[in-house]
Amino acid sequence: TSSLCKVPRAPPDKVLGLSEHFKKDKNIHKIDLTVGIYKDAWGKVTTFPSVAKAQKLIDSHLELNKNLSYLPITGSKEFQENVMNFLFKESCPQFGPFYLAHDRISFVQTLSGTGALAVAAKFLALFISKDIWIPDPSWANHKNIFQNNGFENIHRYSYYKDGQIDIDGWIKQLKTLAHNQKKENDKQLHCIILHACCHNPTGLDPTKEQWKEIIDTIYELKMVPIVDMAYQGLESGDMLKDAYLMRLCLDVDRYPNWSNGVFLCQSFAKNMGLYGERVGSLSVITPATADDENLNPLQRGNSLQQNIDSQLKQIVRGMYSSPPGYGSRVVNVVLSNTKLKHQWFKDVEFMAQRLHYVRKEMFERLRWPDLINFAQQHGMFYYTRFNPRQVEVLKNKFSVYLTGDGRLSLSGVNDSNIDYLCEALDAVSK
Numbered sequence: 001t002s003s004l005c006k007v008p009r010a011p012p013d014k015v016l017g018l019s020e021h022f023k024k025d026k027n028i029h030k031i032d033l034t035v036g037i038y039k040d041a042w043g044k045v046t047t048f049p050s051v052a053k054a055q056k057l058i059d060s061h062l063e064l065n066k067n068l069s070y071l072p073i074t075g076s077k078e079f080q081e082n083v084m085n086f087l088f089k090e091s092c093p094q095f096g097p098f099y100l101a102h103d104r105i106s107f108v109q110t111l112s113g114t115g116a117l118a119v120a121a122k123f124l125a126l127f128i129s130k131d132i133w134i135p136d137p138s139w140a141n142h143k144n145i146f147q148n149n150g151f152e153n154i155h156r157y158s159y160y161k162d163g164q165i166d167i168d169g170w171i172k173q174l175k176t177l178a179h180n181q182k183k184e185n186d187k188q189l190h191c192i193i194l195h196a197c198c199h200n201p202t203g204l205d206p207t208k209e210q211w212k213e214i215i216d217t218i219y220e221l222k223m224v225p226i227v228d229m230a231y232q233g234l235e236s237g238d239m240l241k242d243a244y245l246m247r248l249c250l251d252v253d254r255y256p257n258w259s260n261g262v263f264l265c266q267s268f269a270k271n272m273g274l275y276g277e278r279v280g281s282l283s284v285i286t287p288a289t290a291d292d293e294n295l296n297p298l299q300r301g302n303s304l305q306q307n308i309d310s311q312l313k314q315i316v317r318g319m320y321s322s323p324p325g326y327g328s329r330v331v332n333v334v335l336s337n338t339k340l341k342h343q344w345f346k347d348v349e350f351m352a353q354r355l356h357y358v359r360k361e362m363f364e365r366l367r368w369p370d371l372i373n374f375a376q377q378h379g380m381f382y383y384t385r386f387n388p389r390q391v392e393v394l395k396n397k398f399s400v401y402l403t404g405d406g407r408l409s410l411s412g413v414n415d416s417n418i419d420y421l422c423e424a425l426d427a428v429s430k
């Protein structure tokens with residue numbers, strides 16, 4: 001008999017499987033609030049005006065349009081420059097340029113945020129650590145990605161308790177880890193995933209002061225921060241403002257040298273609406289080494305950064321060889337054209353404002369006793385705290401689809417379904 005007969009059935013993807021169910025549902029009031037895709041006030045997934053204009057420019061530009069050859073393994077030079085400028089000069093103006101000037105950033109164009117996380121995981125598991133700390137709760141794919149790419153120990157840190165963010169529990173856990181490591185003289189390094197903003201699924205992020213306390217602890221522990229920035233711009237509507245966690249991590253005065261680097265996994269899926277084009281990046285911020293200090297700036301070409309670059313290249317080559325072209329061209333046109341970039345910032349602001357409006361309208365309609373954190377949440381999602389049974393009832397009785405963890409994507413809510421939705425939520429919450 002075939003060895004393939006021994007392959008067991010994997011569970012269906014929790015989010016994407018629900019969309020399939022939704023398609024078959026005959027209820028005319030049905031609402032799909034599962035996937036984190038932005039829909040406008042009419043329930044349509046539309047292309048941002050800035051992106052539509054960039055597409056037009058690409059269409060009319062023969063050379064750009066017709067070039068279907070391979071991109072370099074880690075992306076085009078143009079993409080690297082544009083995105084690094086955006087991330088490190090514009091989003092982190094105080095310290096980003098310092099890292100760029102010292103060749104302290106290894107950069108790879110990736111298959112969106114998921115691809116960035118996967119390449120980071122593979123690299124880290126090969127050279128640094130096989131231990132990862134993921135918030136509880138978190139985006140379900142985090143565990144999947146790290147498990148599939150060589151991580152052996154998946155730990156969860158407390159993130160959420162009684163409807164509030166659990167900073168004390170989180171820091172206590174990190175300190176316990178430090179204490180236990182000291183006791184056992186264990187030098188094992190640990191990686192930790194941090195949601196840069198708009199935490200998925202809770203929509204609750206630490207305050208700037210709380211982040212300082214958390215990052216101070218992570219720095220002291222020599223943990224490796226993996227900053228997952230999938231929603232830059234969706235929190236405040238201001239793309240640059242939302243990079244606050246990266247600005248903090250790169251603060252050289254506060255954190256002079258991250259001994260095992262900082263990993264930034266960034267995505268243009270949500271903030272440029274390029275979901276299916278799979279455009280994002282991985283940046284590895286490398287530590288300063290004694291070697292660097294001795295080199296004069298002209299000779300620099302930091303050797304540590306070059307070694308890391310070479311390994312990232314090798315990983316990408318063996319995984320998927322090179323990134324897709326079209327989406328990266330769209331990003332290039334948007335980022336290199338002042339007018340389009342300005343439009344893009346406006347597009348993101350508009351999207352964030354609509355999500356904020358929906359959240360406010362729901363808040364005014366719902367009559368729950370424990371809406372404690374509603375107004376503090378932001379981004380794409382609202383975390384209902386419904387248990388799986390309540391989510392099931394919502395689906396079966398009202399044809400309202402949330403993910404099993406009670407997460408609701410606000411982008412599917414609009415004036416035509418908000419009353420029905422809030423009545424259903426009220427009914428189920430009792």
Ligand code: PLP
Nearest residue numbers: 112113114139200228230267269
């Ligand atoms: N990280 C988080 C927390 C997310 O919610 C998502 C998307 O839902 C991603 C990363 C990556 O998404 P993509 O691979 O589409 O960029």
